[in-house]
Amino acid sequence: MPRFKPYDTRQNLLLPINLAEQLVPGSFEYTLNYLVDHEIDTSIFHDHYHNDETGRLAYDPAMLLKVVLFAYSRGITSSRRIEKACRENVVFMALSADSQPHFTTIADFISRMYKPVGQLFIQVLMICDQLGLIGKDMFAIDGRKMSSNASKEWSGTHSELKGKKKKLEKAVSRLLKRHREHDAHEQVNPQHQRDDEQRIETLKKASRRIKTFLKEQPERTNKRNQPLKGNVTDPDSAKMKTAKGVIQGYCGVAAVDSKHQVIMHGEAYGHGAEQSTLIPTVKAIDAQCRWLGHSDIFKTARITADSGFHSRENLEALTRLNVDAYIADNQYRQRDPDFDQAGRYRVQHKKERAALARQRGKTVATGRFTTRDFRFDTRTMTCTCPAGKPMWLSSAKAMIGGKPAYQFCGYVHHCRDCPMKAQCLRRLDQKRPRSVAFFYKEVVDQQKPDVLQIMKDKIDSPAGKRIYSKRLAVAEPPFAHMQAMGLSELTLRGRPKVNGQWQLMCALHNLKKIHGFGGEKLQQRMEKVQKHG
Numbered sequence: 001m002p003r004f005k006p007y008d009t010r011q012n013l014l015l016p017i018n019l020a021e022q023l024v025p026g027s028f029e030y031t032l033n034y035l036v037d038h039e040i041d042t043s044i045f046h047d048h049y050h051n052d053e054t055g056r057l058a059y060d061p062a063m064l065l066k067v068v069l070f071a072y073s074r075g076i077t078s079s080r081r082i083e084k085a086c087r088e089n090v091v092f093m094a095l096s097a098d099s100q101p102h103f104t105t106i107a108d109f110i111s112r113m114y115k116p117v118g119q120l121f122i123q124v125l126m127i128c129d130q131l132g133l134i135g136k137d138m139f140a141i142d143g144r145k146m147s148s149n150a151s152k153e154w155s156g157t158h159s160e161l162k163g164k165k166k167k168l169e170k171a172v173s174r175l176l177k178r179h180r181e182h183d184a185h186e187q188v189n190p191q192h193q194r195d196d197e198q199r200i201e202t203l204k205k206a207s208r209r210i211k212t213f214l215k216e217q218p219e220r221t222n223k224r225n226q227p228l229k230g231n232v233t234d235p236d237s238a239k240m241k242t243a244k245g246v247i248q249g250y251c252g253v254a255a256v257d258s259k260h261q262v263i264m265h266g267e268a269y270g271h272g273a274e275q276s277t278l279i280p281t282v283k284a285i286d287a288q289c290r291w292l293g294h295s296d297i298f299k300t301a302r303i304t305a306d307s308g309f310h311s312r313e314n315l316e317a318l319t320r321l322n323v324d325a326y327i328a329d330n331q332y333r334q335r336d337p338d339f340d341q342a343g344r345y346r347v348q349h350k351k352e353r354a355a356l357a358r359q360r361g362k363t364v365a366t367g368r369f370t371t372r373d374f375r376f377d378t379r380t381m382t383c384t385c386p387a388g389k390p391m392w393l394s395s396a397k398a399m400i401g402g403k404p405a406y407q408f409c410g411y412v413h414h415c416r417d418c419p420m421k422a423q424c425l426r427r428l429d430q431k432r433p434r435s436v437a438f439f440y441k442e443v444v445d446q447q448k449p450d451v452l453q454i455m456k457d458k459i460d461s462p463a464g465k466r467i468y469s470k471r472l473a474v475a476e477p478p479f480a481h482m483q484a485m486g487l488s489e490l491t492l493r494g495r496p497k498v499n500g501q502w503q504l505m506c507a508l509h510n511l512k513k514i515h516g517f518g519g520e521k522l523q524q525r526m527e528k529v530q531k532h533g
Contacts, residue, residue, distance in 0.1 A: 019093060019098065022091060022094035023094050023095070028515050031515040032069060032070055032515075033095060034525075034526055034529065035127065036065055036066050038529050039123075040123050040127075041123060042061050042062040044116040044119045045061035059099060059101050059109075061109070063095070063096050063101075064101065064106065064109045067082060067086060067095055068082070068106065068113075068504075069507075069511065073485055073508060073512070075485050075486020076486075079104070080103045082103065083100070083101065083106060087100055110491075110492070111497060113500055114492075114497045114499060114500020114501070117500045117503050117504050117507070120503075121507045122288070124507045124510045124511060125292065125510065126291070126292060127514055128262050128513060130521075131514060131519070131521050132521070133257075133513055134257050134262050135260075136297060136300070137258055137300070138257075138304060138474065139256065139264060139301060139302070139303055140255070140256045140303075140304045140305070140471045140474035141253065141254070141255050141256075141282075141303065141305040141475065142254060142306065142476065142479070143253045143269075143277065144251070144479045145240045145247060146247075146249050146250060146489060147248065147490065148248055148498065149233075149234065149490060149492060149493050150231050150233035151233060152231075152239055152246065152248035154231055154232040154233050155239055156229050156230070157219065157228070157230070158214055158219045158230075159227070160229070161210050161214060161232070162210075164210060165207050165210045165214075168203050168206055172207070175196050175199060175200050178196070210232055213230070213232045213235065234494065236270040236498070237250055237493075238250075238270050238271045238272060239272075240271075240272035241272065250270055250490060250495070250502070251269045251270075251271065251272055251274065252266065252267075252502045253266070253267055253277045254266045254478055255282075255284070256474050256478055258470065260513050261478055261513070262510055262513050263509055264284075264285050265284040266505075268498045268502040269495075270495050270498075274308040274309050275308070275313075275314060278309040278318075278327075282318070282321065282323060285297070298322065298324065301324075302467060303324065303325040304326045304327070304467065304468055304470070304471040304474070305327045305328075305471070307329055309327055310327050310328065310329045312451060315452065315454075315455055316451050326464055327459070332460075335460060368424060368425075371436055376406075381393060381396075385410055387414070387420045387424075389410065389418070391410050391411070391436070392408065392411070395407040398437060405437040405440060406437065406438045407435060408435065408436050408438075409434075409435045410434045411433060412431075414433070415433040481509055482505055487508075490502070
């Protein structure tokens with residue numbers, strides 16, 4: 001018969017526990033505890049408290065900050081889960097001194113952190129600079145789209161939301177009509193009646209929410225004066241396209257230093273377009289460096305960003321600011337021979353479509369010439385096709401998409417017998433010749449020093465390619481780091497609070513960098529504190 005060690009769950013144990021000893025030297029929680037206690041000024045959180053003479057004693061914001069930052073580092077953003085961890089997890093107990101704060105206290109602290117979190121971010125950044133973690137040679141700017149605490153089902157233009165409100169009101173009318181019919185025929189089921197009453201109250205509440213939103217929130221429009229969709233739950237958020245579909249959320253933009261991927265600046269925006277965020281981010285980098293005591297940082301530092309930030313307005317603004325920038329356009333990879341095989345699967349798909357079309361008795365052309373392949377002389381107002389044949393000016397005042405343009409057309413006999421028509425015409429049996437249009441604005445811009453062409457030449461040069469190739473290794477790791485920590489969604493509502501939460505995530509990333517790369521300087525600081533008690 002097998003024998004086992006005896007065990008009894010009813011026995012009493014006396015375990016002497018020192019909470020400080022649960023924070024193991026070399027661990028992130030040990031570094032976090034030291035930094036909050038000795039390097040970070042937590043008095044920035046004191047403005048909220050007004051219990052100097054009367055009122056109940058409050059939890060120390062330093063303790064709450066430790067708990068929240070450590071919880072975020074473990075991917076725990078729910079205040080209820082943080083409260084549970086403070087009761088059950090020994091590390092959380094050590095950081096909180098076994099205070100066991102209620103989840104409402106934690107939630108309140110997180111929701112109002114957006115005011116002082118900017119100062120917290122700067123303090124962490126200053127520690128990074130003191131430890132030599134910031135190189136200030138190159139800054140990569142990129143954005144990350146994150147889901148917000150709002151459903152995209154409650155998004156729409158004012159016109160769409162008015163239609164949704166009418167549908168809700170019709171649904172309420174149908175339920176009330178059914179009630180009256182059942183009462184008239186004395187077919188009342190108490191359970192069904194309670195369910196219908198609850199459903200009616202839910203629909204009325206939703207209708208009131210939409211009505212309040214339409215009354216209080218003016219309709220937003222884009223540059224073309226077209227209405228933009230708003231969200232009833234979080235009006236500051238927006239619908240955004242991502243690789244995994246459409247989300248309701250914010251775009252968190254970060255400027256990252258190239259030495260150790262320390263985030264120099266972070267800000268959340270309630271729109272998916274990144275172009276408008278570039279110049280404010282560049283100015284914020286300059287302001288942060290001035291805080292650190294480094295003026296005129298862009299005399300030596302460079303800026304890199306992907307095609308999402310590329311626009312004529314941005315390039316002109318960077319030229320005025322004398323910033324050495326490397327920003328790719330959306331045709332950059334197509335011009336780069338290193339990526340000549342990047343679209344091989346897409347090309348195969350086009351070939352398959354062409355083969356299918358030929359089977360159906362049609363002949364299609366693939367790889368058509370674009371407007372850039374046609375030479376337009378603005379002085380003589382003449383145009384030459386890729387085959388070197390002249391084209392005639394069919395209209396000097398053509399309107400295409402509401403924009404004025406010069407339109408040129410090829411000669412029928414040139415196009416019919418041209419050996420390059422497979423790359424020019426939509427179909428090889430097409431009878432109409434090729435036409436091409438040049439918009440007025442593009443013609444005017446050609447006569448000026450073109451910042452777009454200057455940037456293309458700059459980024460296509462061997463030196464430009466080497467510099468821009470570093471962007472991916474600088475900008476993306478912080479986002480991957482946040483994803484690995486479990487910080488994939490935003491839990492607050494409203495741009496001010498969401499911006500504070502995004503900056504808190506960026507500060508946490510930088511704290512991790514301090515822990516990982518602080519080295520001997522950080523160790524010396526810790527030993528000095530231990531030596532002096």
